[in-house]
Amino acid sequence: MDFDIRIPIGLLFVCLGLLLGVYGLVGDPAIYRAHSLGVNVNLAWGLVLLLFGAANLALAVLLKPRP
Template sequence: MNLDLRIPMGLLFTIVGGIMTLYGLFTRGSTIYERSAGMNINLIWGLVMLIFGVTMYTLGRRADKRPRAPVVEGATRPLGHGHGH
């Protein structure tokens, strides 16, 4: 398959993480964080997601350029000759 999942997934997490981080920055000290035990959870978790997203995206792009390892002889056995059809 030619589409590495890490690329779209990395993008989604980067964008959502980015949005949450920005929103967290603009709402510092807001009363909405009384629910989340006083933590600016948008800012903190947005950054975590941002880092995860960028890492995934980078890994996906890098793997896209590398050729695949060859299959080892004997690891996939020629089976299934037995059945009669």
């Protein structure tokens, strides 16, 4: 079977990272000043999720499963 679980998981994390990152970019900065010590947590974790998903996709492409 040629199904590699890293591909759908990578796509899921890339999509969630993009959604969260965009929400962090367009969100009201006053919220972050009041609730998270001035750190845009949505943008930061969106980037983390995006990088994790991209790493999963890269590993799925570069490290093909053995037959």
